[in-house]
Amino acid sequence: MAPTNSLRRTGVALLAATTLVALPAVGAGTGASAAVAAENGSRTWHGGWAASPQPPTAPFAPNWSEQGFFDHTVRQVVRVSTGGTRARIELSNRYGTTPLRIAGATVARTDEGASVQPGSVRRLTFGRERSVTIPAGGTVHSDGVPLEVAALQSVTVTLYLAEPTGPATFHSFASATSYRAGGDHRYDRGGAAFEETSDSWYFLSGVEVSGGPAARRDAVVTFGDSITDGVGSGIDADNRYPDELAERFAAAGEPRGVLNHGIGGNRVTNDTVWAGEKGVTRFKLDALSEPNVGTVVVLEGINDFGGNGWQGFPAGPTPEVSAEQLVEGHRSLIRQAHAKGIKVIGATLTPVKGSFYYTPVNEAKREAFNRWVRTSGEYDAVADFDRALADPADPDRILPAYDSGDHLHPGDAGYRAMAEALDLDAF
Template sequence: MRSTNSIRRTGVALLATATLVALPVVGTGDLAGGSGAAAVEYNGGAWRGGWAASPQAPTSPFAPNWSEQGFSNHTVRQVIRVSTGGTKARIELSNRYGKTPLRITGATVARTDKGATVQAGSLRRLSFGKGRSVTIPAGGTAFSDGVPFKVEALESVTVTLYLAGPTGPATFHHFASAVASYRAQGDHRSDSDGAAFKETSESWYYLSGVEVSGGRAARRDGVVAFGDSITDGVGSTANTNNRYPDKLAERLAAAGQARSVLNHGIGGNQVVNDTTWAGEKGIARFKKDVLSEPGVGTVIVLEGINDIGGSSPAFPGGPTPEVSVNQLIEGHRSLIRQAHARGIKVIGATLTPIKGSFYDISDNEARRDAVNDWIRTSGEYDAVVDFDRAVSDPGDRDRILPAYDSGDHLHPGDSGYRAMAEALDLDTL
């Protein structure tokens, strides 16, 4: 495998600015509908992503969760960490995979204390088009109204939803790499203590974004990390925020450059194949998950190892159609074209090692090498970050360095994710 610098810049010129059109936001009391695109405020300060997670269809291939059964007279309290701060906040809720309209009876936002407990005095009730409740149509998205809410970069925020009626199966995000959600019977949306929340889950439900505004001049400098389980943080220690996008957000904050770093990874996701449990193919969901985010200037694409390994009998949920090197490259080209059409810079990330993992069969390593060679040398990405070289063993470049391995020889552990974040040149962002 060829040696390369961690980042390679190219001479591709991108738009320094772009005209963004404000789109309608779902949220008019009890009746709402919309496209799911993020609205952008100008003159009053732009919304920017503080946190995000890509919606997934209800499923439970790895561990029990609440997505398939849904909720009825439940309060669901969910904890996230924002990458950038502000003086005003709003939430984004997704019913993308719902089969029926979803009624949110009420919602609150607060600063996290510990577990399901929130900091005293920080709890704010949310409204939707001035109403306390909202009904989101099947396939739709809703934004709450903005509420005064001062939050700092890297601070944890708690969002609470009260779901009075039966929801049916729930749109959710499977891998939170944390005890992320707490459930209580009845209406506990305004509780400060967490005593009523007896059940926990390592997934997020309906919550797909927390946006902030104020506190700084509007800039189009947000970063989206797009990919599969290695972006999602599978293999990192639970409850530690050690996914590589988290470590990148921490690097930026430490350098005085705190900004949106949004994680749009989905474990098991592929570039060119849909899967029953790991979401729509990347070339389809890119528009919904990445291009709908406000203020994004750069996207980091790390995806394709599941396309290569998905035809293996070991692929969870059963094999998917085999993908050739050329098909995978064409998929990457689609992502590049979609981003460039919006004036967004695209950083291509090399695929990390698989030797010794359940993907290490047939010609998978040769295909990984070929895709990485194209990413490094084609010049089609605006810049390249060599995650492969960052985490591989210098004595065997096809294998993850043992110190960086989570144990399955496919996913990095905490140290590996930190090495990936450190491989990114902040100047390219």
């Protein structure tokens, strides 16, 4: 979705002119031995945290993606939704045009800001090597390391990038602070060296855990646009609706992976030059590639309707999309999920009255699409986010208490209401 004033310090991603498809994961890492591959393959890994990769660009505000890194340490803090006794990370060079060299990496339990807890720093290896080269378009997992981490606990991943990376694969709207320092500071416990900050994530696309109490095939992927991504929520607050859903699972004594694959501005039916490939394309790459997924929640389509008439997008409007075309796009997502034995929950599109997306034509499309979600029976279950957020006095508008201020994106209270509207038994 389009940026509000509160978003202008956050970068957004550009879709490359030629779409690059991620190569298969590089096993346990370049040069991985058969023993390491067997160890990683035999262990049951669960997604603890995830973010969808995006191509580098910065149309709204500066970030580090276009310039990339050279002799920099990048420290990123993420909260895992389920815990375990071992951890590993996933790094993506999906949109890189040259091989990416990671000189070294660590993972630790977070203290405050860029600092980490004493005694928790673990050196990460890749096929038992301290460094790894990820081919252009590729993805790599680190080897697993012993690290006790609880559900809803934050971990800090630190990457040392000694050689020029070129433009960086990243995730634009992180709603979280990343840190950068010159030189090699991957083992620093304190955060004093990390004087630069950004509101995006770089190269890091996943944190996985094993050895925890939950071994069922029960991870949940939330898939969509900026409302899934958490635009409008507080920075470093972990108040996106997927975060709030993870808190509900933990409070019920059944923590499980809740993996956020929202991209701000993304659409179901059309690629965009700043918000990634269309949903029907990236669904397989992002949502369905996660380990041990049982359910996907799909909330996407308001950009398909709103973006075609709004000139504020960096590349201008995209083609007109009808309610019927959006329905066909969602049917593709349903078929893809069911082909892998994954349950899929469809969400109604949330109110937009008062926003730059609102027109009588767009509202008629939104209402027609929502009727299909509610009544067709094609989704396995329905999440009625429209009614959860609507103002009873004006149902086409977000309740003011839930509004971030742009009449399009919820604020923290709105995201909490969305999570509470989900029936946990549906999972």
